[in-house]
Amino acid sequence: MSVPLRATLPPRRFRISVTGAIGLALVVFWLAVTAVGPMLAPYPPGRIVGTDVLGPMTHAFPLGTDYLGRDMLSRILVGGRYTISIAFVATFLACFSACTLALAAAVKGGWVDAVLSRLLDALISIPSLLFGLVVVAALGSSIPILVLTAAVIYMPGAYRTARALAVNVNAMDFVRVAQARGEGAWYVMRAEIMPNMVLPVLTDFGLRFVFVVLLLSGLSFLGLGVQPPDADLGSLVRENLQGLVFGAPAVIMPAAAIASITIGVNLLIDNLPTRRVSRER
Amino acid sequence: MNSLVLRLIATRVAVSLLTLLIVSAIVFGATELLPGDVAQAVLGQGATPDAVTALRQAMHLDQPAWLRYVSWLHGLLTGNPGLSLVNHLPVAGLIGGRLPNSLVLAAITTAFSVPLALAIGITTAVWRGSLYDRIASTLTVSAVSVPEFLVATLAVLIFAVNLHWLPALSSRSGVHGLFGLVRVYAMPVVTLSFVVIAQMARMTRAALVNTLGSSYVEMALLKGARPWRIVLRHALPNALGPIVNAVALSLSFLLGGVIIVETIFNYPGLAKLMVDAVATRDMPLVQSCAMLFCLAYLLLVMLADLAAILSNPRLRYR
Numbered sequence: 001m002s003v004p005l006r007a008t009l010p011p012r013r014f015r016i017s018v019t020g021a022i023g024l025a026l027v028v029f030w031l032a033v034t035a036v037g038p039m040l041a042p043y044p045p046g047r048i049v050g051t052d053v054l055g056p057m058t059h060a061f062p063l064g065t066d067y068l069g070r071d072m073l074s075r076i077l078v079g080g081r082y083t084i085s086i087a088f089v090a091t092f093l094a095c096f097s098a099c100t101l102a103l104a105a106a107v108k109g110g111w112v113d114a115v116l117s118r119l120l121d122a123l124i125s126i127p128s129l130l131f132g133l134v135v136v137a138a139l140g141s142s143i144p145i146l147v148l149t150a151a152v153i154y155m156p157g158a159y160r161t162a163r164a165l166a167v168n169v170n171a172m173d174f175v176r177v178a179q180a181r182g183e184g185a186w187y188v189m190r191a192e193i194m195p196n197m198v199l200p201v202l203t204d205f206g207l208r209f210v211f212v213v214l215l216l217s218g219l220s221f222l223g224l225g226v227q228p229p230d231a232d233l234g235s236l237v238r239e240n241l242q243g244l245v246f247g248a249p250a251v252i253m254p255a256a257a258i259a260s261i262t263i264g265v266n267l268l269i270d271n272l273p274t275r276r277v278s279r280e281r
Numbered sequence: 282m283n284s285l286v287l288r289l290i291a292t293r294v295a296v297s298l299l300t301l302l303i304v305s306a307i308v309f310g311a312t313e314l315l316p317g318d319v320a321q322a323v324l325g326q327g328a329t330p331d332a333v334t335a336l337r338q339a340m341h342l343d344q345p346a347w348l349r350y351v352s353w354l355h356g357l358l359t360g361n362p363g364l365s366l367v368n369h370l371p372v373a374g375l376i377g378g379r380l381p382n383s384l385v386l387a388a389i390t391t392a393f394s395v396p397l398a399l400a401i402g403i404t405t406a407v408w409r410g411s412l413y414d415r416i417a418s419t420l421t422v423s424a425v426s427v428p429e430f431l432v433a434t435l436a437v438l439i440f441a442v443n444l445h446w447l448p449a450l451s452s453r454s455g456v457h458g459l460f461g462l463v464r465v466y467a468m469p470v471v472t473l474s475f476v477v478i479a480q481m482a483r484m485t486r487a488a489l490v491n492t493l494g495s496s497y498v499e500m501a502l503l504k505g506a507r508p509w510r511i512v513l514r515h516a517l518p519n520a521l522g523p524i525v526n527a528v529a530l531s532l533s534f535l536l537g538g539v540i541i542v543e544t545i546f547n548y549p550g551l552a553k554l555m556v557d558a559v560a561t562r563d564m565p566l567v568q569s570c571a572m573l574f575c576l577a578y579l580l581l582v583m584l585a586d587l588a589a590i591l592s593n594p595r596l597r598y599r
Contacts, residue, residue: 019419122303125582129537130574137559137567138311214428218541221430222556237430247438255431262426270422 020271026264033077034084041074046229054243054250064249067240072250075236076257082232084261086143087212090150094212095205097151098158103189106166117163120156128153128215136224146225150212161204165197172196206269210262217258233258289590297583304575305357309350312564353568362569367561372569375554380573383543383550386473387535389466394474394481395528401478402485402524407512409490417482424479429541433472437545440468469546473538477531484527492520522592529585533578 043049048069055065063072101120105113135149169175170193178192219225220234231239236254243251356362362372401421405414424432440446492498493516501515543553555570 119303122300123307125300125579126304126307126571126575127533127536127578129540130571133540133555133559134308134311134567134571137562137564210426214426217428218430218537221428221541222544224556224559234428234430237434241434244434244437245442247442251434252438255428255434259423259427259431262428263423266422266426 017271019267023264023267023269023271026260027268030080030084030261030264034081037077037081041071041077043071043074045070045074045078054240054246054248057249063253066236066250067242072236072253075231076233076254079231079233079236079254080257080261082226082230083213083216083234083258086147086226086232087150087209087216090147090216091154091205091209091212093147093151094154094208095158095162095201098155099162099194099201102159102162102166103193104185105163106170106193107185107189113163116159120159123152124156124160126153128211129218132215132219133222133224136219141219141224141227143226143230146216146219150215153215154208154211158204158208162197162201165200166193169193169196203269203272206265210265213258213262286590290587293583293586293590297579301576301579304579305354305572306350308568308571308575309353312568313346357569357572363565365558365563365566367558367563367566372565375566376551376569376573379549379551379554382548383539383552386466386469386539386543386548386550390470390473390477390535391532393470394478397474398478398481398528398531399485399524401482402527403489403512403517405482406486406489406493407508409486409493418486421479421483424475425483429472429476429538430545432475433468433542433545436468436472469542469548472542472546473535476538477534480534481528481531484531485524488523488527489516489520491523492516522589525588525592526585529581529588533581536574536578 038045049061049065049071051069053065053067053069055061055069057064061071061073063076066072066075101116105116131153132149135145139145175188175192178188183192216225216232217234217237220232221238223235223238226232226235228235228239233254237251237258240248240250240254353362360373364370365372365375401417405417408414489512493512498511498516501511506515539550540552540556542548543550544556547553551570551573555567555574558566558570
């Protein structure tokens, strides 16, 4: 007599706390802005439409006007897309290359592991904003350079996390079985180890994404990131900084937008039903 | 102290020195990527080829890169890292004028944030799960995930614009007495402390919660020890190593924050000097500032690791 096991288990539900739901809502909102935001912009972001500069929130300009009289809502919708897409590409590059190297290090072991780990540990010991400053000083600032710099800066941290995960999975019996079967290293990496570390790697991806957003906005805020006429959220704060003395929404709103992106992602990954992640940079 | 601990410490110091060497190679290598010729860039477009060649020789640009790297490294170690490309003043003098300002800022921030962060970290760990803990945890997560310049702009908005308590810019000229000093330093210190305190409180809480969950603490609870005695006598001594580790690591976040804070408040420190040097692409100055920052960072991380080694009793009595 066999009891159908599946029927005795309670149905699986995806439970998420209130703070997690707030985080999820913020993340979904910003993804939507990245996808369709510029199409919803009421004015062209580069056109001077208002009569007063650094104006207050009005019916015509919901988030006020900037230091030249351009519509702030339109500029934030476009700037948000810059911030999120640049950070996303950079984080993806960092995590993808980190996972590949980490899997190789775990499967090959020996000197491959030792050399990779030593070299990347040296890279990790340069503070991120400082590394960005040195690269921008040497190469100037353009979007491809910003993406690559951010990817190089956050790759070692992602490598450290992914390597720890991969080494754990690599010690499991089913990996030994696959190797005994005569599967190649590439197959073991891709089909045996990777599927068993996807969720923690995705959590780590969210964390790195926050760091990249903060780094890129910091660089843009210093005037060394995205260059005019393009503007990401950090540049928007910088160019309207003169409005700070009378509390113009043009300087508060883009800064608040960055905060809502990063806090949203952080709240979401803090409340995911996985074990807690290390917040080491 | 026994031979095992000494060996661990020696290994850790050696690794730090090796890392510093690799970092110096990366920083120097970044300059090699510079498109175009430094001599050409210094002299401008109107320079004759003869003048460019002469300057190349004077700046030793005709030598191979590794030779220049070695002489640059030698210059750094002997306190002579070359001349600024922009105003032709010695880099050492430029840095010497700014370094004390940054150190004062860092010292005040440390003195202000460490006690506060430890208090928050320890109390949230003791009352974990309470409303206070949940509010504090949400606040600290938010604080570590907002950019420093948001904190700085909000601080200016509240204290300088709305309340008129403090000046929006920092300048040390014309400061009279203790009150004047507080007025100048309050805003940069508050902004810097904000992120550092959040980071430190989170790590302290995690370290102490870990210890409070162990079985010997449960034993102490079962034998009837008072809650504060458990925390102060039983848990804290064992959590001290991780906590010192957390303090040192969190202070390394100062280095990133100080770059933003000195720029926004126009504070005449080392980070402001470096940001200005990046804007004018004054590479000798950028290199030296970057090395100083990396040195400070590595020292703090090494301190954190040494604290972890020294506080581990299993290593002490072997």
